[in-house]
Amino acid sequence: MLLSMAATDPAPVTLVVGDEELLADRAVGEVIAAARAADPGAEVYDLIGGKVELGELTRLTSPSLFGDSSVVVIRSAQDVVKDVAAEIVSYTANPAEDTVLVLVHPGGVKGKAMVDGVRKAGARVVTVTKMTKPAERLAFVKAELKRAGRTIGGDAAGALLEAVGNDLRELAAACGQLAFDTPGKAIDGAAVARYHRGRAEVSGFTVADSAVEGRLGDALEQLRWALATGTAPVLLVSAVAGGLRSLAKVGGAPRNLRGGQLASHLGMPPWKIGRAQQQLNGWGPDGIARALQAVARADEQVKGGGADPAYALEYMIQTVVASRTGR
Structure with a gap:
C-alpha cells in the first residue's frame, strides 16, 4: 500500500521499483501532488528513460532565475544509457533544493x-x-473501497x-463504479452481481452458487x-x-486444520474456504458424487454429445439441487 504524502514535502529523490503499473503510477502521482501542494506552480517534466540525453537531467534541475520548483519524472529508468545512469546516481547524492526527481524502474x-x-x-x-496472492488482491479491493468511504465484506470482495x-x-475501475453507483456505505454480493454478472465468470459462478445452495428457482433464472x-454453456x-x-x-479436509493451515493444505484462499463451509450445509459425500456425475454428463452434452445444450444445463441444475437435498 502507498502512503499518502499529500500533507508532507516529498523526498528530493524517489525511486519507484516494481512491475505493478497501477501502483507505480499512483506512487508518481502522489509525489507530484505533494510537490504541488508545497508549490502549486511546480512544473512537471515527464520523461522516458530511453530518450533521456546526457546532461538533460542537469539542465532540468539547474536553479531557476525565478526560483521556480519542478518535478522530473523518468519512467522506464532501466532504459537510460550508461552515462545518463551515472549522471542520475551522481545527482541523487547531491540533489537540487527546488527539484523533486522520481525514477520509475520495473525491477x-x-x-x-x-x-x-x-x-x-539516499533515495x-x-x-x-x-x-500474486489472492489475499493481497482481496486486501486491495477492500482498501480501494475504503479510500472511497465504503466497506465491502469478504464474500462480496x-x-x-x-x-x-x-x-x-x-479492479480499481470496478471498485470505483461500485462506490459511485451503489447507495449506502456497505457493498454486498448483490451489488457486485448486479453490475458484473454480465461477465462470463460471474454469470457462471452466480449460477453455481445458487445451485449448490439449493436455490433452484434462482439458479434456473440466472x-x-x-x-x-x-x-x-x-x-x-x-x-x-x-x-x-x-x-x-x-468437506474432506482434516478436521484439526484451521485458518492458514487449512488454506495451505487445500490450496484455496480463506474467503473461498469460508464460502464453501457455509454452502456445505445439506450436502453429504454421496450427494456431491451424484451432482458431479450430473455435471460430467452435461459437460459431454454441451460439447456435442447432445442436441440441446440449454436442456442439458437445466437438467444438470435440477439434479445438483436434488442431490443436495437428498431427493
Whole structure:
C-alpha cells in the first residue's frame, strides 16, 4: 500500500521499483501532488528513460532565475544509457533544493547498478511489485473501497475478484463504479452481481452458487439469463463443477486444520474456504458424487454429445439441487 504524502514535502529523490503499473503510477502521482501542494506552480517534466540525453537531467534541475520548483519524472529508468545512469546516481547524492526527481524502474537485472547506486545515495524507495496472492488482491479491493468511504465484506470482495480478474487497473475501475453507483456505505454480493454478472465468470459462478445452495428457482433464472446474454454453456458447466469440487475438498479436509493451515493444505484462499463451509450445509459425500456425475454428463452434452445444450444445463441444475437435498 502507498502512503499518502499529500500533507508532507516529498523526498528530493524517489525511486519507484516494481512491475505493478497501477501502483507505480499512483506512487508518481502522489509525489507530484505533494510537490504541488508545497508549490502549486511546480512544473512537471515527464520523461522516458530511453530518450533521456546526457546532461538533460542537469539542465532540468539547474536553479531557476525565478526560483521556480519542478518535478522530473523518468519512467522506464532501466532504459537510460550508461552515462545518463551515472549522471542520475551522481545527482541523487547531491540533489537540487527546488527539484523533486522520481525514477520509475520495473525491477529486474537491467539497470540494477543504477538502482543500487540510487538506493545507496539516499533515495526514498517505494516498492510496487505485482500482487500474486489472492489475499493481497482481496486486501486491495477492500482498501480501494475504503479510500472511497465504503466497506465491502469478504464474500462480496471475493465475488468481485472472480468477476473482474487479477488486473489491478480493472479492479480499481470496478471498485470505483461500485462506490459511485451503489447507495449506502456497505457493498454486498448483490451489488457486485448486479453490475458484473454480465461477465462470463460471474454469470457462471452466480449460477453455481445458487445451485449448490439449493436455490433452484434462482439458479434456473440466472442460467437462462446467462445463456441469453451469450455466456458459453461450457463455462457454465465449468463453474458448477468448480463449486462442487470446492465443496468436496473442504468437506474432506482434516478436521484439526484451521485458518492458514487449512488454506495451505487445500490450496484455496480463506474467503473461498469460508464460502464453501457455509454452502456445505445439506450436502453429504454421496450427494456431491451424484451432482458431479450430473455435471460430467452435461459437460459431454454441451460439447456435442447432445442436441440441446440449454436442456442439458437445466437438467444438470435440477439434479445438483436434488442431490443436495437428498431427493
